[in-house]
Amino acid sequence: MKVLVAIAALVTAASADCTRESLLASAQTYIDAQKAGSTTGLKLSSSFKYQQNNKERAISAGLLATPYKLDLVRSTADTVACASYTMWISASGSKPYVVGTQIRHDGNDTSTISLIDTVAATTGDLFFNASKTLGYIQKEDWTPINKTESMPSRELLKKVGDAYLDMWTDSKAADSIPWGTECERVEGSQYTSPCGQSLPHGGSSKPNGMRRYVIDEVTGSVDVLCQFDSLGTMPDSHEIRVIDGKVKYVHTITALKVG
Known part of the structure; x- marks a missing residue:
């Protein structure tokens, strides 16, 4: 019995290990969903919430319901908060966007997503021009710091x-x-x-x-x-x-x- 309890504890600890790799993998499922305009590939927790421009709404009523061609995508990972940040730019479609999204995972469990929190700017928003923004940011160097x-x-x-x-x-x-x-x-x-x-x-x-x-x-x-x-x-x-x-x-x- 003690052996079984120990094994169960190890499995639980492993499942609650929030790693950089797992955070970026989860962020990639969000990116794939946005490209497809479908959330079927997202693994959402039972307590999942979607927020867009600081207001909670149904995920089916947000940006993820529409496919976008993404001209730039970049993600970062926070293993302490068990969260990621993804910036994406769609400059070539009929409705351009520059978007920042934080994704959060409860209990250090990256197998499901508990929150997708998006700030999205489009035509008419402050200083908005997706093509100009894309041109500036494409030139930046975001090579990870190795030391x-x-x-x-x-x-x-x-x-x-x-x-x-x-x-x-x-x-x-x-x-x-x-x-x-x-x-x-x-x-x-x-x-x-x-x-x-x-x-x-x-x-x-x-x-x-x-x-x-x-x-x-x-x-x-x-x-x-x-x-x-x-x-x-x-x-x-x-x-x-x-x-x-x-x-x-x-x-x-x-x-x-x-x-």
Whole structure:
């Protein structure tokens, strides 16, 4: 009996091991579903929720119900939060999109998906031009950081992500961020280099809320989905990459309406 209990414990521990490989594999099932416009290949948990632009809705009423040609796809993984972040761009269809999606798994179990949380921008949204955004981001280098000692800490990445979102309410936040001299910022389709130019230094009394994080030390990145309360209740994704301790890339996806 003791042997059986021990084996069962090992099996349970193995099934609850949230690995980078399993997170990226699950993210790939989401990508495949989006290309097909069908959710039949997704393994959803009994408590599954779908959220689009900060509003819960039926998955059948969201982007996954329509197939899109994806011109760019990139995913990152957070083994601590057992979550992934996928950015995709569809610039060549009749309705272009730039999308950021966080996928979460309860109980460190990547065999099922408990939450698909999407911020999607399209024509008419803030600074939107999918073709221009695609052109900028295709040129970026997202090679994983191979040396552990070169990876930014989880604490630093979260601090940078929070400081960026705090710039609208905290006059000191912008200057606390370690800007790289060759960093690039893509806000919708607006390009700024170096990143540290033309930044807000407070002025709003409303902090940006509803922050949800995916932090990946291997790529040196943090994505924060939020509600951009400082300028209005806009669904928003801010992704930042840090290389050698300095900010290298910033991406923003901002929808003008909830839902």
